[in-house]
Amino acid sequence: MVSQQQEHRLQELGDFLRTRRARLTPEEVDLPRGSRRKTPGLRRAEVAQLVGVSVDWYTWLEQGRPITPSTQVLERLVQALRLDANERNHLFLLAHQQPPPALVLEPEVVSPALQHFLDQFGSRPAFVSGRRWDTLAWNDAGCAIFGDFHLRTGRERNTIWTIFTNPLSRQFIVDWEEDARLLLAQFRSSCGRHPEDPQLTELIHDLMLSSPEFRAWWPDHEVLSGQEGRKTLNHPQVGYLMFERLTFQVFDTPDLKVTVYTPLEEADTPRKLEQLLKQWYQHKDQESHIHDGKI
Incomplete structure (x- = not known):
């Protein structure tokens, strides 16, 4: 019937x-x-x-x-x-009554409009990440807090790889284990969209070899959707910073995700963020002068 x-x-x-x-x-x-x-x-x-x-x-x-x-x-x-x-x-x-299977994976491209959208967040760090959690685009506030993404290549721009293999992340992220487990469950959920992606398979294989925690937690098959909540960082220059983290998908390209960190008043975060942004702009200006041959 x-x-x-x-x-x-x-x-x-x-x-x-x-x-x-x-x-x-x-x-x-x-x-x-x-x-x-x-x-x-x-x-x-x-x-x-x-x-x-x-x-x-x-x-x-x-x-x-x-x-x-x-x-x-x-x-x-x-x-x-x-x-x-x-x-x-x-x-x-x-x-x-369900989406079609994925076609051959296309290169991930951040449009000028999406980059402009990131830049409009001003003092809020914002990023675009792809299907494998590679950071594809960022704004100045993102660099001021997390370091210059322009200088990173390959795996250095991958969020999961950095969290589990860079020792500095354990000092930078307060409650590292809780945060890493949360991100891993969200990463596992997003991996389900591309089970046959060879680069994703390679990334997981290398993480199993490189990180004892990843190797121990990955078999648990924990999955979570959404990436929002509080995030506390311990920045080497200004100390504690507190944010609300919110992630949402790009409608036209759902494999792209935008993550925005909204500074909270706690720990004097807005003032510290302005200080870091000022230093970043001074750095950018100096780099620009060097590139133009003025220094």
Whole structure:
């Protein structure tokens, strides 16, 4: 028995397929135009031919019949109807009620608009991290607190690698073990989105070799979603700093996450942060003069 909600979803799927079929011409999919074509777009029989299914089966799909196409058939529909990434995602949600499996992982790029967004946080440290928790972008306040990210390369920009392999992180992060366990559970949860990513597999393998704590805790399979809460740091120059940490996903590219540290009044954090930012800007200005040949 098909529920009213399922019936509506299947009808939406059929309507979606019809509109995508109607916008294509036979020439665009390397089929002959033929004669006596009364309506624009492809015929159902032509789509069925491209996908490799019977005309009756495809007709039932467009009619909203309660049939469940396989992942392989849906992928062939994506190719036949020339669907883009957003349309592919929509098709799988309508047909399977879940997102499609990931395609080949694309390079992670931070847009100028997203970088501008980070820069607008002013005295709040803010970062963009990717699917493997590499820090891809940051603002000046982030460098003032956590060090110059421009000088870091490769694994040095990976949050999990730094937390578990850099001895300085244990002095810098107050309650290091609690924080490391929390981040590890969140990292494990995000890893579930890309179980076949070879670089992620390599990172986990190297962490198992390099960190006794990671090696001991990873088999626990603890998972958590979301990254928010208080964070206390012990900065080597100004002492204790207290923040609220909030992380959210970028809508268009959900593998990218924005993390913002909002300074709390406790431990005189705003004043100390301004002091560190002033020193950072002086450093940047000096570096700029050196680069311009003025020093």
